[in-house]
Amino acid sequence: xxxxxxxxxxxxxxxxxxxxxxxxxxxxxxxxxxxxxxxxxxxxxxxxxxxxxxxxxxxxxxxxxxxxxxxxxxxxxxxxxxxxxxxxxxxxxxxxxxxxxxxxxxxxxxxxxxxxxxxxxxxxxxxxxxxxxxxxxxxxxxxxxxxxxxxxxxxxxxxxxxxxxxxxxxxxxxxxxxxxxxxxxxxxxxxxxxxxxxxxxxxxxxxxxxxxxxxxxxxxxxxxxxxxxxxxxxxxxxxxxxxxxxxxxxxxxxxxxxxxxxxxxxxxxxxxxxxxxxxxxx
Numbered sequence: 001x002x003x004x005x006x007x008x009x010x011x012x013x014x015x016x017x018x019x020x021x022x023x024x025x026x027x028x029x030x031x032x033x034x035x036x037x038x039x040x041x042x043x044x045x046x047x048x049x050x051x052x053x054x055x056x057x058x059x060x061x062x063x064x065x066x067x068x069x070x071x072x073x074x075x076x077x078x079x080x081x082x083x084x085x086x087x088x089x090x091x092x093x094x095x096x097x098x099x100x101x102x103x104x105x106x107x108x109x110x111x112x113x114x115x116x117x118x119x120x121x122x123x124x125x126x127x128x129x130x131x132x133x134x135x136x137x138x139x140x141x142x143x144x145x146x147x148x149x150x151x152x153x154x155x156x157x158x159x160x161x162x163x164x165x166x167x168x169x170x171x172x173x174x175x176x177x178x179x180x181x182x183x184x185x186x187x188x189x190x191x192x193x194x195x196x197x198x199x200x201x202x203x204x205x206x207x208x209x210x211x212x213x214x215x216x217x218x219x220x221x222x223x224x225x226x227x228x229x230x231x232x233x234x235x236x237x238x239x240x241x242x243x244x245x246x247x248x249x250x251x252x253x254x255x256x257x258x259x260x261x262x263x264x265x266x267x268x269x270x271x272x273x274x275x276x277x278x279x280x281x282x
Contacts, residue, residue, distance in 0.1 A: 002037065003252050004171075004226030005046050012132075018117065018167045020223040021086055021217040028272075031056075033230070037254060049252040058263035063182040063256065065092060065247075066102035071217035073111040078191035081281045084235030084243040085187050091234075091268055092185070092260075105177030105184065106170050106221060111213070113163045114220050117151030120160060122146045148205025167224050169250070171196055174225035183260060190217040190242040192237040228254045230261055233270040242270070 001022045027033045045051065067089055070076050077085070089099045096215040104110075125146060129137035169236035178184070191214065197203075199211060222229035228249045235243035249257045 001222055001229045002040075002254060003049060003228045004075050006037075006052075006228070006252075006254070007040050008044050017164050018224065020117075020220075022226075026241050030258060030265050033261070034173045034258050037258070040200070050255075052229055052254050052258075055255050055258040055262070058261040059256075061259075062096050062098065063092075063260070064098045064100065065089075065260075066105075066177075066181045066184040066252045068102060068104055068184060068186040068218075069100050071111075072104040072106065072108065072221075073213055073217050075190055075217060077187050080235070080237050081187045081189065081243055085185060085245050088232075088234045088245045088264070089185060091264060095263055095267065100181075101103070101183070102177070102181065102184065104221070105174045106225065107166060107173055109166055110170065110221070113166050114224060115209075115213070116153060116159055117167060117224075119149040119156070121147035123153045123157075126150050131221070143199045143201035144203070144205055144237070145208055148209060150197065151205075152209075170225045174221075174227055175251060178227075182250070182253075182256055186218045186221075186246045186248065188218060188231045188246045190214050191242045192239070192243060222246070222248050227251060228257055230257045232261055232264060234264065234268065235273070238279060253266070 001024050006017055007023055009019065010021065010023060013019045025033060025036045027036070029111050033053045041052055067085075069082055069085060087138070091098055122145075125132065126139040126142060129139055129142075140239060194211075194215065199208065199215070201208070203211070221227070228251070229246055231244045233242040233245050234245045237243055247257050247260055
């Protein structure tokens with residue numbers, strides 16, 4: 001995920017009071033992600049951000065990397081995911097980097113603020129669906145999650161001005177925390193891949209929302225703060241499904257994240273699709 005402002009915003013992002021959308025790519029190799037960013041930069045270059053260039057391998061620099069294992073929302077990371085993050089931290093130490101536990105680099109109000117902002121987006125979908133999507137949009141047919149978020153927002157809409165102010169300030173909160181670090185290592189998700197139906201929009205809203213906040217509990221940090229981030233498949237669950245870790249960097253420093261990713265890919269390569277298929281057949 002590039003830094004906010006690194007690539008040209010899509011139409012939806014331009015209308016948001018806090019832009020939590022960032023267009024990137026899902027690739028099979030670090031080389032492909034680096035190539036995408038290099039080409040995107042040749043198309044559009046934000047003069048307020050350091051240039052990335054075409055990153056082609058690790059740098060060899062010693063980095064100071066913060067370690068966050070549990071989410072700010074109070075839900076502990078599950079054992080398999082935690083083990084994968086801890087193993088990745090040990091890999092990095094063997095490569096010569098300094099790993100230090102750190103606090104989550106945003107204010108404690110962040111989970112509630114992000115939830116209300118999410119609710120505002122659902123409210124906007126129902127209120128402006130005909131304009132945003134299609135003249136035939138029917139708000140009575142949206143799923144249970146959208147309806148639940150919309151109702152949650154309507155109950156608390158009066159909080160929105162302060163929420164937007166704090167979410168905008170999260171950029172500065174994050175930047176201040178990162179003064180002493182080159183990157184932060186976290187899980188991507190709070191637990192391993194759940195079974196099909198666990199996040200079905202037909203699940204009662206309160207249950208579904210609690211499940212979502214347990215599961216998607218780290219990536220919103222990068223979305224709201226505008227920080228660059230990269231997810232790498234560094235482990236495998238007992239069900240033979242990938243477990244990924246996330247690295248977040250300083251604003252404008254995608255280069256360091258790519259260099260970390262190259263080093264881990266070279267020293268601890270992740271399974272290919274064919275290897276995963278053979279593992280599932282075993």
